[in-house]
Amino acid sequence: MTEREARPLRPDMFRDPDCSDRAQPFRVGGKWTAMVLRCLEDGRPRRFSELRVPLHWITPKVLTETLRAMERDGFLLRVVHEENPPRVEYTLTALGRSLLGPLDTTCAWARAHVPEVTEARAAYEGG
Amino acid sequence: MTEREARPLRPDMFRDPDCSDRAQPFRVGGKWTAMVLRCLEDGRPRRFSELRVPLHWITPKVLTETLRAMERDGFLLRVVHEENPPRVEYTLTALGRSLLGPLDTTCAWARAHVPEVTEARAAYEGG
DNA sequence: CTGTATCCCGGCGGATACTG
DNA sequence: CAGTATCCGCCGGGATACAG
Numbered sequence A, B: 001m002t003e004r005e006a007r008p009l010r011p012d013m014f015r016d017p018d019c020s021d022r023a024q025p026f027r028v029g030g031k032w033t034a035m036v037l038r039c040l041e042d043g044r045p046r047r048f049s050e051l052r053v054p055l056h057w058i059t060p061k062v063l064t065e066t067l068r069a070m071e072r073d074g075f076l077l078r079v080v081h082e083e084n085p086p087r088v089e090y091t092l093t094a095l096g097r098s099l100l101g102p103l104d105t106t107c108a109w110a111r112a113h114v115p116e117v118t119e120a121r122a123a124y125e126g127g
Numbered sequence C: 001c002t003g004t005a006t007c008c009c010g011g012c013g014g015a016t017a018c019t020g
Numbered sequence D: 001c002a003g004t005a006t007c008c009g010c011c012g013g014g015a016t017a018c019a020g
Helices: A033-040 A048-052 A060-072 A100-126 B033-040 B048-052 B060-072 B100-126
Strands: A076-081 A087-092 B076-081 B087-092
Touching: A033 A060, A033 A087, A033 A100, A048 A060, A048 A087, A060 A076, A060 B100, A100 B060, A100 B100, B033 B060, B033 B087, B033 B100, B048 B060, B048 B087, B060 B076
Parallel strands: none
Antiparallel strands: A076 A087, B076 B087
């Protein structure tokens, strides 16, 4: 066996279904998760209809699904105030705030490198 | 206007379709992108069939789509050696390697906090 | 105001078979 | 070996209407 044939990839690199690579690190949450995080990062509790405004008037069904998923995962708290009319407020938990670090890191990458990606795509189309 | 009503969310927070938040920072690439990055991070050129092994024998169609998308975005280089039988090798570009930082950051988050998420989900089911 | 209830569409991801 | 060619099922995301 010669030197240059050695070192195949380990077949079990991603065997563990819970390993952090398979956790699809670049696919945390749904389409709207990151934007909801941004809406809540200042710590101020926000209401359902308040969130819809910057989120392009996302439909209620989709916003509900997004918020429920984040609540279920422990990223935010849903507080119902028993009033009339009803008032519900959403706030990030400590776990939810812990996502802001990775989010910033990836946003910083995007700001720095998205132009290169755009260039690469143009070049690829061209030839 | 009282103090406690102030500071609504800016309606145009995510207006720019290319803004780094809307870039879905937690949704970079497809299901297999991160794993391909891991397979190539050691700098060693890898062949098509070589990649399939750790990737759970991903179907050729899906692997091709993943690799083509990454090539198109400038993340990797596809080199065809004119031989018989054919040999094709994939290598990360500098741009592709620049993704490893954010990837590590998010993987570190996952290792540190996924147990909390699991707990939160269990608690949500239970109550 | 804060959501449900329906219906719907596109597209990612996959299974299988075939080719240069 | 390194892919194409088809076909297909699922589900995320959305539009619209309605309810407590």
